[in-house]
Amino acid sequence: xxxxxxxxxxxxxxxxxxxxxxxxxxxxxxxxxxxxxxxxxxxxxxxxxxxxxxxxxxxxxxxxxxxxxxxxxxxxxxxxxxxxxxxxxxxxxxxxxxxxxxxxxxxxxxxxxxxxxxxxxxxxxxxxxxxxxxxxxxxxxxxxxxxxxxxxxxxxxxxxxxxxxxxxxxxxxxxxxxxxxxxxxxxxxxxxxxxxxxxxxxxxxxxxxxxxxxxxxxxxxxxxxxxxxxxxxxxxxxxxxxxxxxxxxxxxxxxxxxxxxxxxxxxxxxxxxxxxxxxxxxxxxxxxxxxxxxxxxxxxxxxxxxxxxxxxxxxxxxxxxxxxxxxxxxxxxxxxxxxxxxxxxxxxxxxxxxxxxxxxxxxxxxxxxxxxxxxxxxxxxxxxxxxxxxxxxxxxxxxxxxx
Numbered sequence: 001x002x003x004x005x006x007x008x009x010x011x012x013x014x015x016x017x018x019x020x021x022x023x024x025x026x027x028x029x030x031x032x033x034x035x036x037x038x039x040x041x042x043x044x045x046x047x048x049x050x051x052x053x054x055x056x057x058x059x060x061x062x063x064x065x066x067x068x069x070x071x072x073x074x075x076x077x078x079x080x081x082x083x084x085x086x087x088x089x090x091x092x093x094x095x096x097x098x099x100x101x102x103x104x105x106x107x108x109x110x111x112x113x114x115x116x117x118x119x120x121x122x123x124x125x126x127x128x129x130x131x132x133x134x135x136x137x138x139x140x141x142x143x144x145x146x147x148x149x150x151x152x153x154x155x156x157x158x159x160x161x162x163x164x165x166x167x168x169x170x171x172x173x174x175x176x177x178x179x180x181x182x183x184x185x186x187x188x189x190x191x192x193x194x195x196x197x198x199x200x201x202x203x204x205x206x207x208x209x210x211x212x213x214x215x216x217x218x219x220x221x222x223x224x225x226x227x228x229x230x231x232x233x234x235x236x237x238x239x240x241x242x243x244x245x246x247x248x249x250x251x252x253x254x255x256x257x258x259x260x261x262x263x264x265x266x267x268x269x270x271x272x273x274x275x276x277x278x279x280x281x282x283x284x285x286x287x288x289x290x291x292x293x294x295x296x297x298x299x300x301x302x303x304x305x306x307x308x309x310x311x312x313x314x315x316x317x318x319x320x321x322x323x324x325x326x327x328x329x330x331x332x333x334x335x336x337x338x339x340x341x342x343x344x345x346x347x348x349x350x351x352x353x354x355x356x357x358x359x360x361x362x363x364x365x366x367x368x369x370x371x372x373x374x375x376x377x378x379x380x381x382x383x384x385x386x387x388x389x390x391x392x393x394x395x396x397x398x399x400x401x402x403x
Contacts, residue, residue, distance in 0.1 A: 002027050002060050004084065006053070006074065007067030007282075008044055009036035012289045014067070015044055016303035024310040026062065033070065058082045063259055066282055087258040091281045095140050098187055100253075100279050107252035110273040114189045120160040126188035127156055133191035136163060140185070145171055148223045149191055159223050192267040192275070198230060200284050200292075200302075201246050201262045204309030208250035208262070211283075211305045212292050212320050213242050215379060216265070217327075217386040221366065228386035229327035230288060231376060232295050232320050242266075245274040253279070259309050261302075287326055287371045290349050294373055295324040323375045325382050329393045330366035331358040337369055339396035346374040346392070358397055369395060 003021045008014050008030040018028035030044040037049055048054075053074040057064075064086040066072045072094065075086045093099045097114055104111035115126040116139070127134040127150070136159055138146030148163060150156035163186070196218055200211040214230035233239075250262060263284035264276040283289065283302065292301050301318040308316040329340060329351070337356040340348055351370030358367050372393055376382040385392070 001025065002029055002062035002084075004029050004031055004053075004057055004060075004062065004064045005067065006031045006065065006071035007036075008032040008047060009040040010067035010283065010285075010289065011293070012067065012283060012302040013293060013300040015041060016300045017065075017306055018044070020303050020307045020310070023307070026310075029057075031057075031071075032068075053077065058084055060084060065259070065261070067261070068285075069280065069282060072281055085256075085258060087254050087256065087260055087281065090254045090258075090260065090262075093253055094279050094281050096185075097137065097189075097278065098139050098185070100276065103252050104249065104276075107248070109248050109252055110269050110271065110275050112189050112192070112269070112275050112277060114187045116185055116187050118186070120157055123156060123160060123186070123188050124153055127153065130188060130190040133193075135189045135191050136160065137187055137189065138163075138185070139187050147225055149220050149225055150223065155223065162223070190270075192269065192277075194268055196277075197233075197242070197266045198284055198288070199242060199246065199264050199266065200288075200305075201250065201264070202305035202309045203250050203254050203258065203260045203262055204312060205257055205259075206309075206312035206314075208246045208254075209305060209308055209314050209317055210239065210243050210246060211261075211301055211317070212288075212295075213239060214288065214291075215382070217383055219387075226366065227286065227328065228389065229325060229382070230286075230291060231325035231379065231382040232291065232322055233379075234320065234322040241274060249276055249279070259306075261305075287328075287350050290371070291324055291326040291373065292320065295320040323377060325374055325376050325385075327372050327374065327382075327386055327389055327393070328368050329370040329372060329389065329395055331369045331395050331397045332366055332390070333397055334358050334360040334367075335397040335399045337396070338398045339394065340370050341394045342372055342374075343392045343394060346372045348372055 003026040009032050021028045030047045032040050034049045058078050061083040064075050064084045066075050072091050076091050101111040101114045117123040133149050133151050136148045148159035150159050196216040198214045198216045201208045213233050215233050217228040219226050260281050261283045263280045265278040266274050269275045299318045304318040340351050349371050
């Protein structure tokens with residue numbers, strides 16, 4: 001059988017995923033969009049660059065394993081009787097926060113209550129039900145786009161107008177293209193205070209296994225939630241709780257004989273239970289693969305996870321040590337990127353090239369221009385470093401036409 005690894009440019013060690021697939025009797029076929037050719041390992045074979053999932057792929061038996069959200073969109077186009085196995089139901093759930101909450105509710109699992117709204121008046125009424133702070137968000141979206149956190153009714157009214165302008169921006173247009181969706185449904189939900197986590201899982205017939213758990217540092221800037229960084233955690237009690245929660249969620253979401261990756265963003269409900277804010281049928285991005293690969297050192301945690309799922313053997317997973325962290329670097333004004341450097345420990349990765357134009361987005365939040373890998377012994381050290389990143393990550397932005 002074949003396994004189509006779609007999104008070959010994704011920096012998770014795609015070739016090693018293919019090697020594992022071969023060990024389980026699969027023939028790997030690597031695929032990505034032509035626009036990603038420059039960031040894809042040319043040594044992968046066979047490697048196909050396609051604008052979408054070709055018709056001959058759907059006719060082949062095997063597994064479809066998307067690593068990028070754009071390839072999830074292609075998987076959702078597979079015909080119902082396709083020989084290529086992909087959980088279209090789970091993919092559909094991943095595209096709607098409201099559907100995610102409904103599926104978990106039907107399974108008797110704690111979830112985030114969500115209220116669809118069509119007018120600012122409806123949003124204000126729903127916010128009274130949720131209480132403030134309250135979240136206004138697009139039902140379909142990712143990476144914080146289309147999300148606003150209002151502290152009061154006055155702010156919610158202002159953000160209602162702001163989200164309309166945001167939808168006209170290039171970032172939002174790009175997201176719609178990736179999702180292959182023009183969904184404009186808006187929802188109101190309660191803001192859940194406290195810690196936030198991000199996890200990756202692999203899902204197989206034997207269940208769901210955790211690949212990594214990261215604490216997630218965030219801040220609200222001008223009403224927008226912004227991710228500052230991630231740090232790998234290995235606290236035994238928390239990992240056990242995450243494993244049990246991920247099993248419950250994946251049992252409710254995934255059906256049938258499927259092998260898939262899955263990612264969740266998580267906070268705690270007011271009753272103390274872990275609840276997913278968001279879910280995807282792929283690996284988490286946001287530069288996290290660089291962090292996971294560094295923490296795994298000589299072993300690829302993603303390849304080990306695929307091995308575990310295909311074998312139904314959780315002992316093949318890789319345990320990642322705590323402390324490895326990823327912190328994002330931000331430009332605090334529009335202009336031309338003239339420098340990005342770390343003062344002290346840390347390694348700059350995935351940075352924008354010098355000369356990159358930092359745009360004026362119309363939304364008053366900082367613009368990410370790179371990321372830094374670094375280790376922190378404690379959670380407090382990590383969070384302090386995120387809050388004070390401008391003191392040790394130097395970002396030089398000059399005005400266009402300046403010296």
